[in-house]
Amino acid sequence: MEIISENAASLSNYEVFVHLQKIKESRKKQKGQLATITYETLRYLEETSCKNQNPEDITQCLKDLEEFNLNKSEKLMLVNTPPATPLEIQLMIEESEERLSEEQVQTILSILAKHFPHLHIVKTEQEDEENLD
Incomplete structure (x- = not known):
């Protein structure tokens, strides 16, 4: 190739x-x-x-994330596998502790939850199952 x-x-x-x-x-x-x-x-x-995604949600999500100065690969990871916790954001965004405040991390999580709400429902169900064990 x-x-x-x-x-x-x-x-x-x-x-x-x-x-x-x-x-x-x-x-x-x-x-x-x-x-x-x-x-x-x-x-x-x-x-x-x-x-469960659609082009409009992805486009709007990327527009909402512009203020955080994320590079293309970081945005792509956030869209492909939207995180539900600050730890997941820390793993996806290089030097996130230095680049983002805790408030900004929470803002990113709320932006992702707004555009991809089905993800947090699935994660919550998984967490509930883990808590039952």
Whole structure:
């Protein structure tokens, strides 16, 4: 495989999910490895948060996050796997303790909860199950 363009944009999980769904639904049936890769990747992405996302929420979320001076890869991680705790933000954002105050971290969490509310419901259910054990 040859790299054609090093500056190609990174895709979010949602964009990959939509693209693979189009490939799967196309009248042209894929054969061999492409069909397997498409099937397996779609199966994985259906279990992630991207299946409940939409372009409008992602766009608005990115606009709301502009004030925090996050780089592209950090924004991509926040959209692909929206954190629910300050610890998760600390793991995703480089030098977050120096770059962000506790108030800013809480603001980021509330922005993500506003645009991706289904994530926090799922996490809460998982936490409830853990508490029962």
